[in-house]
Amino acid sequence: VSPGIGAWITLSSALFCIGLAGVMLRRNPLVILLSIEIMLNAGNLLLVAGARYVGGNDGQVFALTVMAVAAAEVVVGLGLIVALARRDAPLDVDELRSLHG
């Protein structure tokens, strides 16, 4: 017996909410990137579960696409953090006000 689609949706939603709370609670940009990864993976889990439910393979193609985009996003995010560290800027998203936002 395999768990129903409702169980998969509930699990994926729980993981997404944990990632969302991480982005909103933490101020360290590294941990914010990690939390974004949790949210992306929650979406991926739902895509694969949906593909299994429907019986098509398209959902898995979408999941692999999300993985590739996430890899590119991590490269840019980590590059920005390293550039910030080189300029001795504080690693705190609340302190980065150079753009006066």
Next chain:
Amino acid sequence: MQIAIFYLAGAAAVGSAIAVVVQRNPFLAALSLIVHLASLAALYLVLQGDFVAVAQLLVYAGAVMIMFLFVIAYLGDRADLDLRRGGIGAGAAGIAGLAIFVETVIAVRDSNSVLPAPANVAESFGSPATIGHLFLTNYLLTFEALSLVLLVGAVAGVVLGAGDLLPPPASDDHGDEPGEPAAKQERFDLRREGLRMQEDEQQHESEVGA
């Protein structure tokens, strides 16, 4: 059996995700994320998405997380900051996260539809051959766009990481060592000088050849 793995890996995924969010040390948070990604790979296996499970382990738990750990090690103590919003922000974050979760639970509460039994799933489901075929036929544009995205990401990573190639910032009020920007500028000038000499040489050679 499937139910048991679902609950085990699901609990591991939720627990390690919570550990990522509440962990004070970013290095341990990244290690928790590796556990999270590995338990998601186990869940993909329960869903018979074999190729996605392997890609998850190789690409995410392997390559992406190595990059994270490398940057955290490079930053050293500077990454190790206990930064947590308190008060109203934390309350709002908790309420927003809980609201979405409760909403989903209410929405799927009455659903009793189950996934098709493993015996009824096509043999080709989730196999590398099927997914590769889809990528090269129906999703060819996605495939090509992804290669472009990854190329641009690699170039952006090099440009952001190679600080020496950029001229030093105009106003440096963060208390750098006084000699540092000058030295960087000198190296930058030297590199440009070298490039110019190479170009001259090439031009000379082509003139001689003509």
